[in-house]
Amino acid sequence: xxxxxxxxxxxxxxxxxxxxxxxDDIVSLxxxxxxxxxxxxxxxxxxxxxxxxxxxxxxxxLLEQADPTGDPVAQVCDAARLVLRMYAGNPAFSVGRxxxxxxxxNLRTHELSVVWRYxxxxxxxxxTRYAARADGALRADVIAAAVVAAHNFALRAWLRSGGxxxxxxxVDEALQLVIDTWGDGxxxxxxxxxxxxxxxxxxxxxxxxxxxxxxxxxxxxP
Amino acid sequence: xxxxxxxxxxxxxxxxxxxxxxxDDIVSLxxxxxxxxxxxxxxxxxxxxxxxxxxxxxxxxLLEQADPTGDPVAQVCDAARLVLRMYAGNPAFSVGRxxxxxxxxNLRTHELSVVWRYxxxxxxxxxTRYAARADGALRADVIAAAVVAAHNFALRAWLRSGGxxxxxxxVDEALQLVIDTWGDGxxxxxxxxxxxxxxxxxxxxxxxxxxxxxxxxxxxxP
DNA sequence: TCGGTGATGGCACTCAGTACCCCCGATTAT
DNA sequence: ATAATCGGGGGTACTGAGTGCCATCACCGA
Numbered sequence: 001x002x003x004x005x006x007x008x009x010x011x012x013x014x015x016x017x018x019x020x021x022x023x024d025d026i027v028s029l030x031x032x033x034x035x036x037x038x039x040x041x042x043x044x045x046x047x048x049x050x051x052x053x054x055x056x057x058x059x060x061x062l063l064e065q066a067d068p069t070g071d072p073v074a075q076v077c078d079a080a081r082l083v084l085r086m087y088a089g090n091p092a093f094s095v096g097r098x099x100x101x102x103x104x105x106n107l108r109t110h111e112l113s114v115v116w117r118y119x120x121x122x123x124x125x126x127x128t129r130y131a132a133r134a135d136g137a138l139r140a141d142v143i144a145a146a147v148v149a150a151h152n153f154a155l156r157a158w159l160r161s162g163g164x165x166x167x168x169x170x171v172d173e174a175l176q177l178v179i180d181t182w183g184d185g186x187x188x189x190x191x192x193x194x195x196x197x198x199x200x201x202x203x204x205x206x207x208x209x210x211x212x213x214x215x216x217x218x219x220x221x222p
Numbered sequence: 223x224x225x226x227x228x229x230x231x232x233x234x235x236x237x238x239x240x241x242x243x244x245x246d247d248i249v250s251l252x253x254x255x256x257x258x259x260x261x262x263x264x265x266x267x268x269x270x271x272x273x274x275x276x277x278x279x280x281x282x283x284l285l286e287q288a289d290p291t292g293d294p295v296a297q298v299c300d301a302a303r304l305v306l307r308m309y310a311g312n313p314a315f316s317v318g319r320x321x322x323x324x325x326x327x328n329l330r331t332h333e334l335s336v337v338w339r340y341x342x343x344x345x346x347x348x349x350t351r352y353a354a355r356a357d358g359a360l361r362a363d364v365i366a367a368a369v370v371a372a373h374n375f376a377l378r379a380w381l382r383s384g385g386x387x388x389x390x391x392x393v394d395e396a397l398q399l400v401i402d403t404w405g406d407g408x409x410x411x412x413x414x415x416x417x418x419x420x421x422x423x424x425x426x427x428x429x430x431x432x433x434x435x436x437x438x439x440x441x442x443x444p
Numbered sequence: 445t446c447g448g449t450g451a452t453g454g455c456a457c458t459c460a461g462t463a464c465c466c467c468c469g470a471t472t473a474t
Numbered sequence: 475a476t477a478a479t480c481g482g483g484g485g486t487a488c489t490g491a492g493t494g495c496c497a498t499c500a501c502c503g504a
Contacts, residue, residue, distance in 0.1 A: 001452095022490060033453040038492065112334040138396055141371045149367035153360050174360055181403060223483095244459065255484040260461065 002040050002050065004030045009047045014096060018048075018104045045110040048097055052114050055086045056121065063125040071184035072129040073143060076122040077175045080151040083118060084171050087155060091163035098159035119148045143182045150174040224262050224272065226252045231269045236318060240270075240326045267332040270319055274336050277308045278343065285347040293406035294351035295365060298344040299397045302373040305340060306393050309377060313385035320381035341370045365404045372396040 008030035012021040023044055027034045041047045059079045066075045087094040101107040123144035130136030154170040230252035234243040245266055249256045263269045281301045288297045309316040323329040345366035352358030376392040 023492090024490085035454070035493090036452060039452080042492090044491070109331060109335040112338055113331040116334050135399065138372065138375050138399060141375045142368045142399065145367040145371035146364045149363045150360065153363045177357065177360060177364065245461090246459085257462095257485070258483060261483080264461090266460065 001032065001036070005032065005037060005040060006047055006050050010093075010096060013048070013100055018100060018107060043110075045107055048100060048107055049110065049114050051086055052117075055083055056117055058082055059118065059121055063121065066125070068129075071179075072126055073147075073179055073183040076125060076144065076147050077179060079122060079125075080118075080147050080175065081168075081171065084151065084155060084167060087159075088167050095159055095163045098156075115148060115152070119144050122147060139182075143178070146178045146182065147175065150178050223254065223258070227254065227259060227262060228269055228272050232315075232318060235270070235322055240322060240329060265332075267329055270322060270329055271332065271336055273308055274339075277305055278339055280304055281340065281343055285343065288347070290351075293401075294348050295369075295401055295405035298347060298366065298369050299401060301344060301347075302340075302369050302397065303390075303393060306373065306377060306389060309381075310389050317381055317385045320378075337370060337374070341366050344369060361404075365400070368400045368404065369397065372400050 005026060009021070009026045012025055012029060023037055024034060026047070027037050037047075041050075059082050062079050062082060063075065066072075101111050123140045126140035126143055127137050130140050133139065151171055151174065154167065154174040158165060158167040158170060227248060231243070231248045234247055234251060245259055246256060248269070249259050259269075263272070281304050284301050284304060285297065288294075323333050345362045348362035348365055349359050352362050355361065373393055373396065376389065376396040380387060380389040380392060
């Protein structure tokens with residue numbers, strides 16, 4: 001029934017546009033009563049994002065059972081990849097929805113509120129994990145925003161391309177920037193353990209990159 | 223006339239709530255015709271954010287005349303402080319609006335779209351400034367999101383407190399985290415001696431790993 | 445067969461937002 | 475001075491989203 005409504009809605013939306021389609025049009029095409037539409041979707045916009053409620057629940061569950069000793073940034077990145085998998089699972093549907101949200105302001109706004117819920121979920125997880133830090137809440141909000149931005153950057157590029165190429169790899173690459181910057185692996189905020197302010201790394205030209213990184217890492221985070 | 227509508231709206235909103243107030247109530251209290259309300263505000267929600275259009279224009283102007291050689295991260299932080307000044311200029315109004323948006327989902331969503339426009343403006347500026355970088359667009363989006371998140375973190379704390387304390391200092395402190403992480407000043411790491419057999423990489427303790435790697439790469443593989 | 449329950453359809457209503465037309469006052473051309 | 479024009483505001487009627495209420499129907503246990 002939900003599926004029938006979604007299918008009918010997208011058929012009409014792609015044919016004559018979102019605003020030119022009334023709820024009555026949708027329900028008459030789906031063969032159900034108008035009242036039932038609003039039983040399944042709180043608004044006309046919500047029918048465009050039918051699977052995000054479940055995905056948000058999945059994300060919450062994933063973060064709740066996350067390892068309390070692992071890198072929290074990596075964990076929220078994994079949570080973000082959950083959303084990506086949902087998009088990548090239905091490329092045609094995702095691309096069609098992107099075309100729609102791109103030009104209908106109302107849908108763009110609604111998408112923002114959907115994304116906002118994801119972001120708050122990520123931030124909430126980070127806040128508990130960073131509770132010990134003085135600036136924990138701020139870091140949590142900033143990192144959550146960065147993760148969402150990186151995820152959406154790669155996702156949107158893929159959607160713009162019509163669903164071609166490897167989204168997973170693109171998102172991994174984008175998220176890597178955030179992990180490198182904020183994750184446990186990044187050298188930051190550990191100056192108090194040593195009294196030296198400067199680290200000098202000496203390498204012969206031609207040294208393999210991994211060996212250089214190894215040396216720098218060892219020096220920066222003892 | 224705009225002001226009269228805004229004043230009447232807030233009087234009714236704070237008295238009986240947003241959803242319990244109709245546009246007819248507002249216009250009859252303001253003593254103007256219903257049609258005129260929609261001449262000044264595109265929707266009932268928009269009357270709650272009457273000054274953001276002008277602020278967005280100010281932000282755009284500020285970024286357009288920004289020094290093309292300055293630190294772009296510092297520039298977008300300055301742009302964000304523009305928004306802060308608007309909030310801090312009317313503490314009572316801002317706090318009242320915060321109380322409203324906190325509990326009315328419709329207003330929260332509308333606020334998201336307002337914030338989104340700011341974020342896209344910042345990102346747009348960063349994109350042009352980072353055009354030379356391979357990951358420029360990604361960095362622009364991530365940094366813009368981080369700036370907005372940091373700004374909103376401090377702003378919301380101040381609004382929650384009822385407008386007590388120094389917002390300016392709180393926002394500066396929050397934005398400093400972003401500047402330290404992404405700004406030019408964070409690029410204290412530099413690699414030298416291109417002609418020698420040996421590369422010396424100097425990094426301040428706390429420098430993000432990716433930035434160190436970037437410097438080393440530039441020196442090792444010219 | 446009967447009573448209860450949950451899902452659905454139908455009807456009527458409120459209210460946001462819009463299209464269209466009117467009014468009125470000010471400015472300007474004749 | 476009078477008429478024409480024009481722009482800001484008012485009024486009316488309409489569409490369509492979203493809601494409350496009740497009738498209906500299928501299903502199910504007793």
